[in-house]
Amino acid sequence: MSAANDLFGVYVHWPFCAAKCPYCDFNSHVHRGAFDEETYIAAYEREIAHAAALAPGRMVQSVFFGGGTPSLMDPRSTGRILEAIARHWTLDPQAEVTLEANPTSVEVERFRGYRAAGVNRVSLGVQSLRPGPLAELGRRHSVEEAVAAVRIAQSVFERSSFDLIYARPRQTLDDWEDELKEGLWLAQGHLSLYQLTIEQGTRYFDLQQAGKLTLPDEDLAADFYELTQELTAAAGLPAYEISNHARPGQESRHNMLYWRYGEYAGIGPGAHGRLLINNQRHATAAERMPFDWQKKVMAQGHGMVVDDVLTWEEQGDEFLVMGLRLKEGISPARFTALSGRRISPRQIDTLKGYGFLETLPNGNLRVTDKGFPVLDAVVADLAA
Numbered sequence: 001m002s003a004a005n006d007l008f009g010v011y012v013h014w015p016f017c018a019a020k021c022p023y024c025d026f027n028s029h030v031h032r033g034a035f036d037e038e039t040y041i042a043a044y045e046r047e048i049a050h051a052a053a054l055a056p057g058r059m060v061q062s063v064f065f066g067g068g069t070p071s072l073m074d075p076r077s078t079g080r081i082l083e084a085i086a087r088h089w090t091l092d093p094q095a096e097v098t099l100e101a102n103p104t105s106v107e108v109e110r111f112r113g114y115r116a117a118g119v120n121r122v123s124l125g126v127q128s129l130r131p132g133p134l135a136e137l138g139r140r141h142s143v144e145e146a147v148a149a150v151r152i153a154q155s156v157f158e159r160s161s162f163d164l165i166y167a168r169p170r171q172t173l174d175d176w177e178d179e180l181k182e183g184l185w186l187a188q189g190h191l192s193l194y195q196l197t198i199e200q201g202t203r204y205f206d207l208q209q210a211g212k213l214t215l216p217d218e219d220l221a222a223d224f225y226e227l228t229q230e231l232t233a234a235a236g237l238p239a240y241e242i243s244n245h246a247r248p249g250q251e252s253r254h255n256m257l258y259w260r261y262g263e264y265a266g267i268g269p270g271a272h273g274r275l276l277i278n279n280q281r282h283a284t285a286a287e288r289m290p291f292d293w294q295k296k297v298m299a300q301g302h303g304m305v306v307d308d309v310l311t312w313e314e315q316g317d318e319f320l321v322m323g324l325r326l327k328e329g330i331s332p333a334r335f336t337a338l339s340g341r342r343i344s345p346r347q348i349d350t351l352k353g354y355g356f357l358e359t360l361p362n363g364n365l366r367v368t369d370k371g372f373p374v375l376d377a378v379v380a381d382l383a384a
């Protein structure tokens with residue numbers, strides 16, 4: 001069994017947003033003042049050339065424009081980046097090309113332009129189908145705009161998905177049941193459902209510290225999760241990963257590439273990558289500040305500020321953290337190929353005894369529905 005699996009994708013980070021949402025700790029910046037997008041895109045082209053020199057000859061199976069808000073990009077910029085990817089590597093004609101979009105009417109107007117540039121899948125940040133919570137989440141779109149954006153996306157792109165956030169302040173299980181049913185009715189092949197997490201450095205974190213945010217306790221959060229699994233499975237979009245639901249065959253190939261521990265180049269400010277160079281897996285990360293990144297790229301050809309060769313142990317740990325999120329589980333043989341060690345049979349038996357882990361007919365190990373709410377502990381036990 002080889003440590004590589006021939007999966008290769010490109011993640012492209014667009015760091016700008018129209019406003020900062022109070023829950024979000026992604027590398028996103030509100031930029032005011034003059035901005036020369038054409039010149040800024042030249043830095044992406046240079047960084048792609050650099051990554052391709054490090055990891056040449058790859059067949060790109062997926063490209064993901066994430067953010068920030070990539071739907072603020074001019075579609076011509078998206079086209080230029082895709083052309084650069086195709087010039088320096090081979091872009092599989094069947095590649096999945098996803099763009100994250102915010103569902104405002106301004107952004108929807110650009111959908112056809114993205115389609116013409118080569119984007120074939122969008123992921124829309126709807127977040128809620130209720131007006132009060134939308135406003136509280138700091139979103140700049142209405143429910144009606146979001147629903148219209150989902151429908152237009154479904155007609156323009158071959159595939160689409162949207163995100164909802166649940167277990168929000170003061171939300172009840174009944175509220176979520178109604179809202180999720182509407183979401184499932186609206187969705188086609190794919191839906192991402194994220195439980196609200198409070199991240200340090202966000203406005204929600206400060207509110208929570210000040211006792212001004214009422215969130216579900218652990219038990220209620222587990223009930224939210226369980227209800228979400230039940231409703232999505234009943235609607236034919238079961239979870240294929242903790243937060244991602246799809247009709248079979250409609251899974252996000254890019255996300256699968258991460259969770260299956262494939263290889264990917266990270267392009268743009270703050271982007272992370274995992275590149276196989278001389279048979280060693282490099283963990284890379286770029287400068288986060290958008291204009292510092294641009295300066296670095298123009299001066300040295302790339303914006304990388306981290307380039308670490310992962311040890312066998314680190315590879316094994318990452319493989320478990322990523323792969324055990326998946327319903328398909330992980331191959332113990334690939335774990336051994338990546339980490340040079342075996343998962344302890346005693347740990348496996350103990351976790352099976354608790355009903356947290358099972359072996360599938362193909363030999364893969366996977367976390368059970370009972371084990372998912374305590375996934376971090378299961379991973380830590382297996383990695384020990």
Ligand SMILES: C[S@@+](CC[C@H](N)C(=O)[O-])C[C@H]1O[C@@H](n2cnc3c(N)ncnc32)[C@H](O)[C@@H]1O
Nearest residue numbers: 023024067068069100102125163194195196197
């Ligand atoms: C890069 S972000 C957003 C992309 C796009 N700018 C937007 O807002 O729609 C991707 C997704 O992560 C989710 N997300 C971000 N912060 C979160 C948090 N603190 N808790 C749960 N989900 C979160 C949101 O559903 C969001 O759509």
Ligand code: SF4
Nearest residue numbers: 017020021024028068
């Ligand atoms: S949730 Fe999206 S729009 Fe809001 S700050 Fe984060 S990346 Fe920007």
